[in-house]
Amino acid sequence: MKGAAFLNWLMSLQTGTIWTPARAALRRSLAFPLGAYPPAMPYVEPFVRQEGWAREAHYLVAGLFALTDGAHQSGRSLAQALWAAGKERDSKSVEKRFLALLDADRDQIAFRLRQAVGLVEGGLDFAQLLEDLLDWFHPNRRVQARWAREFYGAKEGIKEEEVAE
Amino acid sequence: MEKFNLLEEPWIPVLKDGQVYQVSLGEALLEAHTIARIETASPLEEAALHRLLLALLHRALPPVRDEQDAADLLDGGQFDQGALQSYLDRYHPRFWLFHPEAPFFQIADLPEEEPVPWTKLRPELAGGNNPTLFDHSTDESPVKIPYAEAARALVVHQSFALGGLLRRLGVTSGKDAPLARAAVFLPTGETLFETLVLNLVPYEGEDDKPLWEVPPLKQKDVENGATKWALSGVTRVYTWPSRGVRLLDEGDGVRYMGYGPGVEPLPVIFRDPMVAYRTDAKGTIFPLRLSEERSFWRDFGTMLPSAGGTLPGTLRHAGAVGLEVGRAHRLRVLGQVSDQAKVLDARREVYPLPSALLLPQGALALEAALGKAERLGEALRSVAWRVARGVLGDKDAKELEAFVRSLPLLRSYWASLDLAFPELLEALSQPNALDTWRLRLRQAALRAWEETRLFVGTEGRHLAALAEGERALTFALKELEEVSA
Numbered sequence: 001m002k003g004a005a006f007l008n009w010l011m012s013l014q015t016g017t018i019w020t021p022a023r024a025a026l027r028r029s030l031a032f033p034l035g036a037y038p039p040a041m042p043y044v045e046p047f048v049r050q051e052g053w054a055r056e057a058h059y060l061v062a063g064l065f066a067l068t069d070g071a072h073q074s075g076r077s078l079a080q081a082l083w084a085a086g087k088e089r090d091s092k093s094v095e096k097r098f099l100a101l102l103d104a105d106r107d108q109i110a111f112r113l114r115q116a117v118g119l120v121e122g123g124l125d126f127a128q129l130l131e132d133l134l135d136w137f138h139p140n141r142r143v144q145a146r147w148a149r150e151f152y153g154a155k156e157g158i159k160e161e162e163v164a165e
Numbered sequence: 166m167e168k169f170n171l172l173e174e175p176w177i178p179v180l181k182d183g184q185v186y187q188v189s190l191g192e193a194l195l196e197a198h199t200i201a202r203i204e205t206a207s208p209l210e211e212a213a214l215h216r217l218l219l220a221l222l223h224r225a226l227p228p229v230r231d232e233q234d235a236a237d238l239l240d241g242g243q244f245d246q247g248a249l250q251s252y253l254d255r256y257h258p259r260f261w262l263f264h265p266e267a268p269f270f271q272i273a274d275l276p277e278e279e280p281v282p283w284t285k286l287r288p289e290l291a292g293g294n295n296p297t298l299f300d301h302s303t304d305e306s307p308v309k310i311p312y313a314e315a316a317r318a319l320v321v322h323q324s325f326a327l328g329g330l331l332r333r334l335g336v337t338s339g340k341d342a343p344l345a346r347a348a349v350f351l352p353t354g355e356t357l358f359e360t361l362v363l364n365l366v367p368y369e370g371e372d373d374k375p376l377w378e379v380p381p382l383k384q385k386d387v388e389n390g391a392t393k394w395a396l397s398g399v400t401r402v403y404t405w406p407s408r409g410v411r412l413l414d415e416g417d418g419v420r421y422m423g424y425g426p427g428v429e430p431l432p433v434i435f436r437d438p439m440v441a442y443r444t445d446a447k448g449t450i451f452p453l454r455l456s457e458e459r460s461f462w463r464d465f466g467t468m469l470p471s472a473g474g475t476l477p478g479t480l481r482h483a484g485a486v487g488l489e490v491g492r493a494h495r496l497r498v499l500g501q502v503s504d505q506a507k508v509l510d511a512r513r514e515v516y517p518l519p520s521a522l523l524l525p526q527g528a529l530a531l532e533a534a535l536g537k538a539e540r541l542g543e544a545l546r547s548v549a550w551r552v553a554r555g556v557l558g559d560k561d562a563k564e565l566e567a568f569v570r571s572l573p574l575l576r577s578y579w580a581s582l583d584l585a586f587p588e589l590l591e592a593l594s595q596p597n598a599l600d601t602w603r604l605r606l607r608q609a610a611l612r613a614w615e616e617t618r619l620f621v622g623t624e625g626r627h628l629a630a631l632a633e634g635e636r637a638l639t640f641a642l643k644e645l646e647e648v649s650a
Contacts, residue, residue, distance in 0.1 A: 095629075098625070099625030099626060099629060100625065101625075102624070102628055102629075103624055103625045140623075141623040141628070144623060144628050145618070145623070145628050145631065145632075147628070148625070148628035148629050148631065148632040149632045149635060151629070151632065152629060152632035152633055152636065153632075153636065
């Protein structure tokens, strides 16, 4: 699993004394085009093997990880966390942002994710987030569909393999 | 002047030795054991031709009293040639398609003025106010058709003519022919002989005469609705003269005909053996009909005695014969779909013959199975509405309804079940039939949902609506399991 391996890498940064400068560089990198902020490169580049969107997705997840100060919580997806945030605030705006996030294209996704993560209280499953982002632009949009299911609470729903049969 | 005797001239299309031939009425009966089946594209023709053959058999053979007699008849391997031949010889003069006094199924002295194109005889052809279904012929230029085709069209018309405006010979409107709106049940076997035996319901010949055993009708008999017969008796109804027709011979074919009213039917309590009946909430009895948008099997339940219905005589008889001889047969449901005086469709649906329906457990199982299918269908409808509201927001009901209709959810669900239903009928007497059916329902619903998912789209609002719909679907599927447990 790419997500798990990358998460291990990020968590290894977190334990050392380099975490403070690394966190600052990674947070700052979110204000630039993904993967184009040189100070962040030492913390991501050693891990990245591919070009294109896959490379950018790693920078994005690393930035968001830094943004939450490394609050990883296994099994808590962004969609679930947003649903909880929406319930907490009792407002429609979270749902609107969530829908906008589902429709995000490559230009918008970094900004919208950063906004969404900013709404969330508590930790997120960053390993899953990377896996999902790597698949984000697949034409069947399974990831977005699953996020919608998670957000709208069809959790115990239907197993995918059964539907696809 | 006497021309084209239907007992001798070939006009009935049959499948024999793997090929389609036309045979005469005589040959169809005498050689029925060598013929696979009547082979025609038109479901209506299939029904009408079988009824004509059956009317002859009922009169020519010693009456069948029960399934035992029918089984004996099957054991014989063919019809009693002597009895048949002597009956056919006796009524030979009544089977001329053209005859100065007694043309078959027609009225000899109808006026030739204001002739009508022959296409009026075929309900499935465009003409009059029928919508264009399968062809684009027009009333202005009817093609000339051979005698054989004219004879078939004539028989179809007498069975299936829809009531409506007529305005001829002092009669303003014509009545429905006996099969105009009903679904026709025709059990079928391996050969035409078997098929005919299966449909030769127990018969008592009193007070019943087919058209060729009574004096030929004249124009004066149908003018101003002069003749009224009780609509009862198996062979009388099978050969009911719904309209006055006089085919006009052009030497080598038919293009026009004289046309007028037929005998007025007096409604009486008579159950056509090929028709199923159901009772509505007020206790009125209706023949079961085919419907435009749903396959017929969904209404199988309403003809069960437990639902106040009556199984067609042919189905009861053939089912009993099947149990007696230990063989499974098939069932064809034929007929036209109409809206008042318009024909919308002609249908043929083929199922295994559900002998198990005659046994109480079989009927109960079928009722339960159909109930489950309808309930899940209802649940899917509400899922579809949820998706529609999710995608469109709170639009007016009409717009939402249109969107719901456009979703493949219900269409796909029922289409899958169309394929699964014959399997259910076949397995009806087995203990696990209902479990298998429940599995089929679940698969059908999930497949339909998957198609819907692909259909709706993948923008955020679509995904949100689908997530809502899926939650409702999960709930409905859980219910399906619980109700059955």
